[in-house]
Amino acid sequence: MSKDQKQYSELQGGVGRAVHFRTERFRSRALLGELSPELWVGDARARLYDVSMNGLSFYVPPSEAPGDGLEVPIRLLLDGEEGFRGSARVVRTDVEGGLVKIGATIVSGFIDIPRLVSLHDNAAFERSVSAGSRRYSSVPADYSASVHAASVFLAHWSRLLDERERRLVDDGASPEAVLRLELRLEEQMRREWREVRARANETSRVCYEDAATLLAAKRLTELLVTPQLRVAPLWWDAYTKPLGYPGDFRMMTYMYESDRRGDTMFGRIMHQLGREERLAWTVTSRKELMLEQLARAIRATQGEGPVRIASLASGPAREIQEFLERYDGSRRLEFTLIDQDDRALSYAYERLIRASARLGDRVRVTCLFTSFRQLIGNPELLEQLGNHDFIYSAGFFDYLDAATASRVAENCMKLVRPGGRGLFGNAAVSDDVHWVPEFVLDWRLTLRTRDELVAAMPTKGISSVEPLADASDAWHFVELTRSA
Ligand SMILES: C[S@@+](CC[C@H](N)C(=O)[O-])C[C@H]1O[C@@H](n2cnc3c(N)ncnc32)[C@H](O)[C@@H]1O
Structure with a gap:
C-alpha cells in the first residue's frame, strides 16, 4: 500500500480543519507497510496501530496496559534505527479482541513523520536490494501458479485483442462491428477469467498464515498481474487510488453505471469483468436495500414536519438520487450528507438538486464536509445534527476496526431522535472475495460475519438490534432503533 493512501479512520474532512486543527494520522501499515515498526512502551513491546505528529495508538496485552492519564516512555525503531524517543500520556483505553488499544498524546517532542517514512523507505529498499528477486521465493507454490495463470491470461488476451483492434481500425470497421466482436470475446474471456480468479481466491488463502508471506504474495501479484490492468479504468483507479483513498465516489460510479469504459477493447472488457467482481457488482443490490429503507423511514415517521435523514460517508449518494427521481413529494x-471528501459532496449535491428540482422546497439537501472523527469531537455540530429520523451508512464500516465501528455507530445513534433508526452495513465474510481487492488492488477491507457486525453495535439506549441483508447476501446490515 502506498503511503500516500489513506485509511478511512484517518481521513479528515473540512469542518475540523476550520474549527480546530488536528494533525494527520497514519495507520502504521499504510505508512510503514513493508517493515514492522518496533514499539516499546516502557519495557513492554507493543504493536503500533496509528501515529501522528503528536500522538499514537498501539495494542498491548491487558497485563502491560498503562492506566489512563499515566505518562509512559515511548521508543519507536525501524530496522534497529530509532525513529522516535520521548514520552506520551495515555488518553484513551479500549479493549479489543483480548488486547488493550491505547491512545496516547506525545508530551515531549514530536514524532517526525517524514523522518519515519524515510527511515522506513531506506530500510525497505536495502532489504529489497539484498533479497533481490528471491524476495518472492516464500510465496506458496500453488499461489505462484495462480499468479502465473492470471498473468498469462491477461498477456494473452491483451495482445490478441490489441492486434485485432488495430487491424479492424486499419480496415475501417464500424464501431458497431467492433462492439459486436468485443461482446463475443467478453463472453469467452469471462468464462476463463472466472476460473482464473476462483483458483487465485482458493490458493491465496494460505498466504494469510503469516504477515511476511502475505506481503511477498501481494507484491508478486502487483508485479505480474496488476500492471497488465493499466488500460482498464476500474482496475487501475482502484489500484492507484487517484483521490488518495479507496472507494472514492468516481470508483462507486464505475460500479453503479454500466458504461463501457476504456480506450481499447481489452481495457473495456476487463473494466466490465472488474464490475462483475462480487463486491463491486453487488453495490447495486446494496443500493436497492437502501432505497427500500429510505421509503420505510418516510412511512415510519409520524407528524407533519419534515423527515430528517442522514447518510454518513455518503459518497455519490446514488440511492438518494434514485429515490428523489421517483419521489412524489408527499x-x-x-x-x-456527511463525507470527508468535498468532491464527493459536490458531485452528489448537484445530482440531488437536479433530481429534486421539480419538488421545489419539499426537499432540502445539506452537505457536511467533515470526517466522523471531527464530527464526534465537535459537540456544537452534534447538537445541530441531532434529531434525525434515520441515519445510515454503507461502504464505510468495512474500513474500520471493531472499536472504531462501535464508536461510530454509538455516535450516529446520538444523532437520531428517540424511536428513530440507524442502519449500518458491512461486506460479508465470504471465501471468494478477497483475492482481487487485497492482492491485485491493494484495497484492504474488513469483512465481517453478521455476528461480528452485531457485536460491534452499541446496546445502551437501543431498544432493538435487527440484522438485515441485501438480496445478494454479500453485505450485512444491522438496524438499530433508539429507545423511545
Ligand atoms: C466506499 S464509499 C461509499 C459511498 C456510499 N455510501 C455508497 O454506498 O455508494 C465511502 C465514502 O466514505 C467516505 N469516507 C471515508 N472516510 C470517511 C470519514 N472518516 N468520515 C466521513 N466520510 C468518510 C469517502 O470519502 C467515500 O465517499
Whole structure:
C-alpha cells in the first residue's frame, strides 16, 4: 500500500480543519507497510496501530496496559534505527479482541513523520536490494501458479485483442462491428477469467498464515498481474487510488453505471469483468436495500414536519438520487450528507438538486464536509445534527476496526431522535472475495460475519438490534432503533 493512501479512520474532512486543527494520522501499515515498526512502551513491546505528529495508538496485552492519564516512555525503531524517543500520556483505553488499544498524546517532542517514512523507505529498499528477486521465493507454490495463470491470461488476451483492434481500425470497421466482436470475446474471456480468479481466491488463502508471506504474495501479484490492468479504468483507479483513498465516489460510479469504459477493447472488457467482481457488482443490490429503507423511514415517521435523514460517508449518494427521481413529494424531506471528501459532496449535491428540482422546497439537501472523527469531537455540530429520523451508512464500516465501528455507530445513534433508526452495513465474510481487492488492488477491507457486525453495535439506549441483508447476501446490515 502506498503511503500516500489513506485509511478511512484517518481521513479528515473540512469542518475540523476550520474549527480546530488536528494533525494527520497514519495507520502504521499504510505508512510503514513493508517493515514492522518496533514499539516499546516502557519495557513492554507493543504493536503500533496509528501515529501522528503528536500522538499514537498501539495494542498491548491487558497485563502491560498503562492506566489512563499515566505518562509512559515511548521508543519507536525501524530496522534497529530509532525513529522516535520521548514520552506520551495515555488518553484513551479500549479493549479489543483480548488486547488493550491505547491512545496516547506525545508530551515531549514530536514524532517526525517524514523522518519515519524515510527511515522506513531506506530500510525497505536495502532489504529489497539484498533479497533481490528471491524476495518472492516464500510465496506458496500453488499461489505462484495462480499468479502465473492470471498473468498469462491477461498477456494473452491483451495482445490478441490489441492486434485485432488495430487491424479492424486499419480496415475501417464500424464501431458497431467492433462492439459486436468485443461482446463475443467478453463472453469467452469471462468464462476463463472466472476460473482464473476462483483458483487465485482458493490458493491465496494460505498466504494469510503469516504477515511476511502475505506481503511477498501481494507484491508478486502487483508485479505480474496488476500492471497488465493499466488500460482498464476500474482496475487501475482502484489500484492507484487517484483521490488518495479507496472507494472514492468516481470508483462507486464505475460500479453503479454500466458504461463501457476504456480506450481499447481489452481495457473495456476487463473494466466490465472488474464490475462483475462480487463486491463491486453487488453495490447495486446494496443500493436497492437502501432505497427500500429510505421509503420505510418516510412511512415510519409520524407528524407533519419534515423527515430528517442522514447518510454518513455518503459518497455519490446514488440511492438518494434514485429515490428523489421517483419521489412524489408527499412529505417534506431533509437530507444531510456527511463525507470527508468535498468532491464527493459536490458531485452528489448537484445530482440531488437536479433530481429534486421539480419538488421545489419539499426537499432540502445539506452537505457536511467533515470526517466522523471531527464530527464526534465537535459537540456544537452534534447538537445541530441531532434529531434525525434515520441515519445510515454503507461502504464505510468495512474500513474500520471493531472499536472504531462501535464508536461510530454509538455516535450516529446520538444523532437520531428517540424511536428513530440507524442502519449500518458491512461486506460479508465470504471465501471468494478477497483475492482481487487485497492482492491485485491493494484495497484492504474488513469483512465481517453478521455476528461480528452485531457485536460491534452499541446496546445502551437501543431498544432493538435487527440484522438485515441485501438480496445478494454479500453485505450485512444491522438496524438499530433508539429507545423511545
Ligand atoms: C466506499 S464509499 C461509499 C459511498 C456510499 N455510501 C455508497 O454506498 O455508494 C465511502 C465514502 O466514505 C467516505 N469516507 C471515508 N472516510 C470517511 C470519514 N472518516 N468520515 C466521513 N466520510 C468518510 C469517502 O470519502 C467515500 O465517499
